Every structure is written in structure tokens, then in C-alpha cells.
Amino acid sequence: MASLLEPALPDTPLTSPARIERFTLTERALHWMHASAFFALLATGMILYLPALSTIVSRRHLVKNVHLWVAVAWAIALVVILIVGNRKRLAEDWREIETIDRDDRRWLRGRKAPQGRFNAGQKINALLTIAFAMLFALSGFFLWLGERDHRFIFAGTGTVHDALTFASIGLLVGHLYLALIHPSTRHALRGMTAGDVDEAWARKHHAKWVEAERDRLASRHEHTSH
Amino acid sequence: MDDRTIGRAGFLGVLGLGAAGLFLAKDATGLLDRAVPQSVANIVPSAGWRIYTIGSSMPTFDPATYRLEVTGLVGSPASYTLADLKAMPRADQVSDFHCVTGWSVSDVRWAGVRLADVLERAGAKSNVAALNFVSAETPYEDSLTLEQALLPDVMLAYEMDGGPISRPHGAPVRLVMPQMYGYKSVKWVNRIELGTVAQPGYWEQNGYDADAWLGKSNGLSS
Numbered sequence: 291m292a293s294l295l296e297p298a299l300p301d302t303p304l305t306s307p308a309r310i311e312r313f314t315l316t317e318r319a320l321h322w323m324h325a326s327a328f329f330a331l332l333a334t335g336m337i338l339y340l341p342a343l344s345t346i347v348s349r350r351h352l353v354k355n356v357h358l359w360v361a362v363a364w365a366i367a368l369v370v371i372l373i374v375g376n377r378k379r380l381a382e383d384w385r386e387i388e389t390i391d392r393d394d395r396r397w398l399r400g401r402k403a404p405q406g407r408f409n410a411g412q413k414i415n416a417l418l419t420i421a422f423a424m425l426f427a428l429s430g431f432f433l434w435l436g437e438r439d440h441r442f443i444f445a446g447t448g449t450v451h452d453a454l455t456f457a458s459i460g461l462l463v464g465h466l467y468l469a470l471i472h473p474s475t476r477h478a479l480r481g482m483t484a485g486d487v488d489e490a491w492a493r494k495h496h497a498k499w500v501e502a503e504r505d506r507l508a509s510r511h512e513h514t515s516h
Numbered sequence: 517m518d519d520r521t522i523g524r525a526g527f528l529g530v531l532g533l534g535a536a537g538l539f540l541a542k543d544a545t546g547l548l549d550r551a552v553p554q555s556v557a558n559i560v561p562s563a564g565w566r567i568y569t570i571g572s573s574m575p576t577f578d579p580a581t582y583r584l585e586v587t588g589l590v591g592s593p594a595s596y597t598l599a600d601l602k603a604m605p606r607a608d609q610v611s612d613f614h615c616v617t618g619w620s621v622s623d624v625r626w627a628g629v630r631l632a633d634v635l636e637r638a639g640a641k642s643n644v645a646a647l648n649f650v651s652a653e654t655p656y657e658d659s660l661t662l663e664q665a666l667l668p669d670v671m672l673a674y675e676m677d678g679g680p681i682s683r684p685h686g687a688p689v690r691l692v693m694p695q696m697y698g699y700k701s702v703k704w705v706n707r708i709e710l711g712t713v714a715q716p717g718y719w720e721q722n723g724y725d726a727d728a729w730l731g732k733s734n735g736l737s738s
Contacts, residue, residue, distance in 0.1 A: 339561065339566075340559070340560065340561075341558065341559070341561065341566070341567040341684060342559060344567060344568065344569060345567060345569055345573075345574045345684065348569045348570060348571050348572055348573060348574065349570065349571075349572065350568050350569060350570045351570055351722060385520070387523065388520055388523035388524045388527060389519050389520045389522075389523055390519060390522040390523045390526075391519040392519070394519075413523060414526075417523055417526060417527045417530075418530065420527070421527055421530040421531050421534070422530075422534075424531060425530075425531065425534035425535070428534070428535060428538070429534070429538060432538060433617065433618065436616075436617070436618050437616050437617055437618075437724075437734065438723075438734060439734065440616075440730075440731050440732070440733065440734050443616075443618045444538045444539055444618070445539065445540075445618075446537045446538045446539060446540060447538050447618050448617065448618050448619050449537065449548075449563070450534055450537040450538055452561075452562070453537070454534070
């Protein structure tokens, strides 16, 4: 919290003074599409899964259909975003996310280390979220298919789907806490709504990113001025 | 291992574990079944029973007013209290329960009456060829052919695992048809309609097989 109130570091100012773009429209669309689908699937899934809820709501056939169609809508929206969205940017995101460098490993051990646009915790959260989404889709597909063709009933399909639910709820709680409540990270929320974050905050928490961004802008400036 | 492969390896590792879990989690499920206390499993199912209801509310059983009616092709419509059913010859069995959605429960202990005894007591006519079991959970119902209903491990159960059948499991009386997927084992049975043709049940009307034999039904080709 205090860091925000501190004056900006006496350093060369960036071309854009106060704010810096963190997420493009494509990234934000992907995030909010996934978030809405996740909440709808979680709500209907809980009704299907928890006896206390399922006996209150009942109407299993309807709830099951809603759950299935939301999953289909999620898959279609994902494909649409991958087709019409900024794929180059998404590929960059993936490259950054799967790179766990020395600084990240130090950061994960609780030491101070400069971080890129994603800190090591955000990278792990993103890697798990993507892996869980793929496994949800895979196990969900076999839950669906197994009911229609007994040859595709596997012993662990339901267990995997359930275990993913528990693990995802764990991730979600941590994510919501850090995005909405935790004093030093909640400023990042604007990055996922409007797209930009406070530059002074970014410089403190994502130093390597701000530096790289500055170099990028400087070199672009050089190129255009010659 | 360079910086980039660490994240990718972790990612692929999680994916691989999850995919392997589809086939390997059976032992984990069995372990959970033993490790998780029943009181917890009733709230958060880990292994074993799941409770599926389709109506707008779960039926409540009142011992004072409960009657099992037997209608259709009978001399005269019959009506039995739970005590009447318990006065009929008692049958005990241990059988596995398999749900079409993929979960199973092994070695469930059931006690109840065989349908042959119910049919005889009710005075079923000789042309009866199908039984339609109607649940108190409207509009749930399902049918068996006479031949299926008379299989030696089919029963109308009033006890499960040593006690009266609980409300979520179909109190006071449910059908038990272990050789078919669980949707055939109608819960909260309050009427048996005797007829000549098996009626399509609730899930049959939603595309599931009427002859729901374990491992032989609900094939895409059929």
C-alpha cells in the first residue's frame, strides 16, 4: 500500500507518464469469457454434485443440459477468440507464462527478485488454469460420451472431474483474494478491466516488464525519428 | 532444463496426470471410499453414492399414509402398507450398484420382497408381461418386462445396509435391478402398474435405453 504513495522513483520517465498497458482487448476478452463460463459451470456443477443442493433444486435433466450447453458455448467462444483475437499477443503471453526463470525461482522461494509482466505466482496460476480447463473439457467429454456409449465409461472420469473442481476452487479463492483484497496486488485489477495499470506500481512489482517496455518504446521512437 | 521448459514440463505433467487419472483413479476412488467418513461423503460425495433427483422436490415418506398400490392387470387393485410388505417373505441379497454416469457402489446389502411374491399376493392376471414402477417423485417412472422383473436378484427393497432405506435412497421402498444401470432401479415407488407392454420410462424418454443391461446398453450404434 505504502509503495503507491511514494513518489515515482527518480528515474527516466516513460513516454506515457502514469499508466501502462498490461492486457489487450484479446487477453481481457479471453479472461472474462473464461471467468463467466467458469462461474456458470461451477454453479450448475455444484447443483449436480452436492446432494444438499441437488435435492433442493432438483430438475436434474434441465440443470445437466444447462451445464453441457455452457461448456459447449465456452469451447465455441474460445475458438472464436483464438480466430478473431490477437494471436501474436496470446503466443507472447504463453511464452512468458511457461518461462520460469532464475528470478522467478528465487521469488517462489520467498526472496526478492524482479518480475516480468507476470510474476511467478501468476505464471503458475495461469499454467494450472489452462491445464485444468483442458482436463475439465476432456473428463467432461468422457462423462458425456460414457452415458451414451458404455465403452467410454472409465473408472476415474468422475473422480478427475471432481478433483479438478476442488483444485479450481482453491485457485479461484486465491485469485479473488489477490485480485480484490490483498493491498499490494489489487491494483492489478484495472489491468484486467480497462487494460492498464499504474506505472509506479508496475515498476515496483513488475520491474523487468516496465524496463523491457521502456526499451521497446525507446527503440521504436529511435526508428521512427530517423 | 532451460527456463522455458520448466513451466512447460510442469504444465504437461499436470495434463498427463489428469489424463492418466481417467483410467487409474479407480484405486483412488476406493481409497477415498474407505478414508472419507460417511458423514462427510453425505455432504461432499467422494466415492460411492450420489443422489440424483429429477422432480421439483424430493418425496417425503409418511409411514401412516404410505401405500404401495398394484394396479392394471390384477383381479382387483391392491394396496399395501409397509407392514404388509414386511409380512411377505423376506429376501436378502448383496449386490453392486452401477450408475450410467460412471460411478459404482460395491456390495450393497438389500432386504425386501421379490416381485413374484407381490404379483402372487396381488392376484396378477396371466397375461401380465410388463411392470411399470411409478415413483412418488413425479414424473419419474420406469418399466421392466415380466421376465426381467422375475430375475433372481431383482427386488422391491425396504432395507439397505442393515437399516430402513433412507429418504435420499428412496424411502420407504425402491426397486433394485442390479444387472441394469441405476436409472432402472426406481426410488420412492408407490405404484406398480401391471400391463402387457413396457412403457418408456423417464430417462428412456430422454434417449436412454429401456433394456439398460450393464456394459451392453446405451451404445451409440443402437
